[in-house]
Amino acid sequence: MMCRFHKMHGLGNDFVVIDARTQSLPMSRAMARAVADRHRGVGCDQLILLEPSNVADVKMRIFNADGGEVEACGNATRCVALLIGGDIRIETLGGTLDASSTGEGASVDMGTPRFTWDAIPLAYPMDTASLPVGWEGLETPFAVNVGNPHIVFFVPDADRVDLQRIGPIIENDPLFPERVNVNAASIADGRVKLRVWERGAGLTMACGTGACATAVAAISRNLASSPVDVDLPGGSLTIAWAPGGTIRMSGGATHVFKGEIDLEALL
Numbered sequence: 001m002m003c004r005f006h007k008m009h010g011l012g013n014d015f016v017v018i019d020a021r022t023q024s025l026p027m028s029r030a031m032a033r034a035v036a037d038r039h040r041g042v043g044c045d046q047l048i049l050l051e052p053s054n055v056a057d058v059k060m061r062i063f064n065a066d067g068g069e070v071e072a073c074g075n076a077t078r079c080v081a082l083l084i085g086g087d088i089r090i091e092t093l094g095g096t097l098d099a100s101s102t103g104e105g106a107s108v109d110m111g112t113p114r115f116t117w118d119a120i121p122l123a124y125p126m127d128t129a130s131l132p133v134g135w136e137g138l139e140t141p142f143a144v145n146v147g148n149p150h151i152v153f154f155v156p157d158a159d160r161v162d163l164q165r166i167g168p169i170i171e172n173d174p175l176f177p178e179r180v181n182v183n184a185a186s187i188a189d190g191r192v193k194l195r196v197w198e199r200g201a202g203l204t205m206a207c208g209t210g211a212c213a214t215a216v217a218a219i220s221r222n223l224a225s226s227p228v229d230v231d232l233p234g235g236s237l238t239i240a241w242a243p244g245g246t247i248r249m250s251g252g253a254t255h256v257f258k259g260e261i262d263l264e265a266l267l
């Protein structure tokens with residue numbers, strides 16, 4: 001079956017976006033993994049499937065490169081806002097989000113962060129503002145759900161954390177029944193430097209929900225004030241949040257090219 005797609009990215013976090021609003025497209029885990037494969041497929045961190053929605057302008061389904069369907073993706077939300085244009089409501093598994101495209105990107109209300117242990121979710125009750133756990137010198141992370149689960153470690157220099165090695169160990173720790181996205185952050189001059197090991201995708205050039213989670217954690221611990229700029233390997237996002245409120249994320253989004261793939265031939 002031939003299928004048109006858009007290749008897009010948000011700060012280098014890249015997506016294959018398939019618009020299935022007018023023609024339904026059953027998506028399996030194996031198919032999503034095959035499209036995302038950088039050698040045998042198109043290649044991306046996440047496959048994004050757009051479908052009709054009963055509650056919003058569009059439904060956005062998100063599949064990690066490992067094929068698993070997940071609840072939220074900040075960078076893809078900005079890309080979809082750019083693709084559709086104007087002010088739109090986007091239904092996701094993690095909530096319905098309001099987004100507006102701007103000249104070179106988009107601004108999105110990512111909703112209210114959740115802090116209770118069972119909302120992260122964790123395997124058992126703990127103080128999520130400072131989890132009494134550690135992995136090889138990475139200690140007392142902040143846990144928050146911003147549509148998807150994150151933990152945030154504040155370290156002297158985020159560049160010195162070997163996320164490629166420790167990221168998958170933490171992601172798959174039994175403490176996190178849904179697995180977890182792992183953020184390593186450092187603060188300098190009021191800005192956040194962030195690197196992210198993404199659940200189901202590995203190290204990416206940027207993670208929008210990671211930036212939201214880290215900004216919430218930094219503001220909650222009085223390490224930064226809102227709005228805060230978050231510098232990721234692929235570029236910067238601005239995150240605004242006040243306790244009790246919703247998170248606003250603003251930043252770039254890019255349409256790279258349009259293409260066509262034979263989905264059946266990939267399997």
Ligand SMILES: N[C@@H](CCC[C@H](N)C(=O)O)C(=O)O
Pocket residue numbers: 013045046064070071072073074075076148149181198199200201204206207208209210
């Ligand atoms: N790249 C994303 C997050 C994608 C989903 C994440 N890997 C998960 O499994 O929750 C972003 O920009 O937020």
